[in-house]
Amino acid sequence: MDAEPDAQLVREIAGNGAQRTAAEAALCRRFAPRIRLYGLRHLRDEERARDLVQHVLCALLLALRAGKVAEPDKLERYVLGTCRNSAQRMRAQDARAEPLPHDALAEIMNDAELAAALDERGPALAPAALVRCYGALDARAKQVVHLSFQRELSAEAIATSLALSPGNVRVLRHRAIAALRRCLDQNAEGGS
């Protein structure tokens, strides 16, 4: 079921046959990580991102059961659109997602199954490993990473601060993140 295309899963759900529950669970497993990433990017908070996941999946299931998704072969656009609207409301109200009349998601997967779907990308980074790897960057790379992701400055502002061009800043930034990623992968393989 996990290998079925989205449109096939949508048809299984709308048809309300024996495979409906399995199809719904497969779609939830498929989209939960993507919704979480969208939430992290736009809400900048893990808890609110998970809130967004539950809200959007619930809304999706209700819409699919009611046959309201007009283009099953473009399901990802429907999910993305729902994410945008929900995240916008959460940001505007600085609040959690508004509750839906029916918790369809709870019928499909329990909290542990949802957590498993969201954690498929691997374990959380160990802080000590991140500190070690960050410490191995050269001074300029550390500055760019710190200013980009902790001070949240634009490439243009960082460029002015460090007497570089914005293009240079972007190159330094993505190379530093690549170096951190490689270092963390090596740490993980080494079991440290």
Added chain:
Amino acid sequence: MSSPCSTPIAWETLVAYWAADLAEDEQDAVEAHLFACESCSAEAARVAAVTESIRHAIPPVLSLELLARLRARGLRTREQPIVQGQVNVARVGGDVDFVVLRLGGLSLRDAQRVSFEMREEGTGRVMMTIDDSPFDRAGDALLLACQAHNAALAANVIVDVRTHRDSGDEAIASFTVHHIYG
């Protein structure tokens, strides 16, 4: 395992996405692709694991506002004064979430900018530089945050704090800190 993507999003674009450094139409295109592509979504998650960990980490130097927010969130902290001209021993244990090392005795009332450099004692290897650091102007101090996982770094460090004034003058103050973890 997902199938490889025939038009994968470039690494530098994913990093720019997480840095909120893409034009709106580019960002929309990236998101549309991520929702349709499992392998690129997995790669985006690998980038996010790094960028978001950095974003949410307690930075090495704190502003008073950030310190207040962290305390308001319930994080346990302890402050330790750090003075020039002596070896300061900073104990970092499990009793708190982070220790605030207050590098004091500075003259910051007319400071335009404060920069600092931390280096390993002995080797002189530069561990960190910040050109425009937050500082406590009224308290004439710089606030360093020290957490247990910093044990991965050199324990004995020298911190040089440079105060840049409107007049063009600069003043340098040096602090020696020996960390004991656990």
